[in-house]
Ligand SMILES: [Zn+2]
């Protein structure tokens with residue numbers, strides 16, 4: 001079928017993207033879903049830093065690629081072997097399909113699925129190959145999702161069903177920002193009542209981690225970011241204290257659990273530094289491949305600190321998305337506060353500029 005989608009044509013284009021336009025909106029041919037796949041009409045898609053990382057070249061992926069990995073939609077067609085969803089269901093997309101059979105999948109989210117990681121790497125679906133073409137030439141899938149389009153064909157192991165009371169924009173954000181940031185808190189950081197949890201870097205993922213920390217009983221939450229507007233939002237959400245990274249170091253601010261969601265080497269150093277003796281630091285941001293940090297090994301030993309790397313919040317989407325949806329329903333997780341704008345697909349290059357300038361938390365493309 002014919003669809004319209006946002007295709008990244010070149011990597012590392014000059015800023016502003018509004019002028020260089022590395023992403024074009026074009027008509028594409030979408031193949032029918034295979035036996036283990038489904039067709040969905042995309043309802044909403046969030047513009048995330050991991051999309052920008054492909055645009056600016058920090059994550060090298062094959063192009064041309066139909067971007068977008070944080071999305072929600074309505075199922076329109078299912079393959080014969082699909083059992084977890086049916087036509088008409090609203091589903092949340094997760095950017096790492098889980099085959100459910102490999103050794104990594106047996107770790108319950110601690111390690112990313114090796115088969116899903118491999119298909120993501122080459123721009124294919126979990127079942128192999130591509131379902132997208134333009135002028136007879138294949139277009140790469142982004143992380144098994146390619147949600148910046150009117151429709152998508154995805155593997156059934158990339159989706160989790162949610163009830164219809166979860167609106168599309170909230171559902172989309174549950175799949176990346178909340179799963180990653182919230183997952184890092186409940187699956188890796190695991191703050192206990194009476195403890196202090198800090199989040200370094202308050203973009204979509206960091207802000208989701210912050211609100212998940214606030215949803216834990218008896219946990220005091222600290223927000224850290226260089227931008228005052230983000231600290232303001234953190235306080236509005238309920239953070240007890242907020243600091244710039246410089247203030248953290250000057251005032252020797254400490255926390256039992258620190259979530260690093262900025263995705264840069266300096267932020268990681270700040271996060272390790274501010275971890276209290278016996279505490280743990282969870283790093284969930286994605287820095288450039290050549291980034292290196294300088295930390296004190298002596299401090300790690302003498303202060304018995306633990307460093308945890310967490311991909312996709314160490315989450316199992318089918319287990320964790322329903323939990324986050326329920327917390328949203330109960331008012332414990334005000335996901336709408338993460339959404340800074342609703343935009344059309346035609347504004348995608350401008351949206352990438354806003355993300356690169358760090359002025360936006362979550363911009364949602366609506367269809
Ligand atoms: Zn993302």
Ligand SMILES: [Zn+2]
Nearest residue numbers: 099102105113
């Ligand atoms: Zn697997």
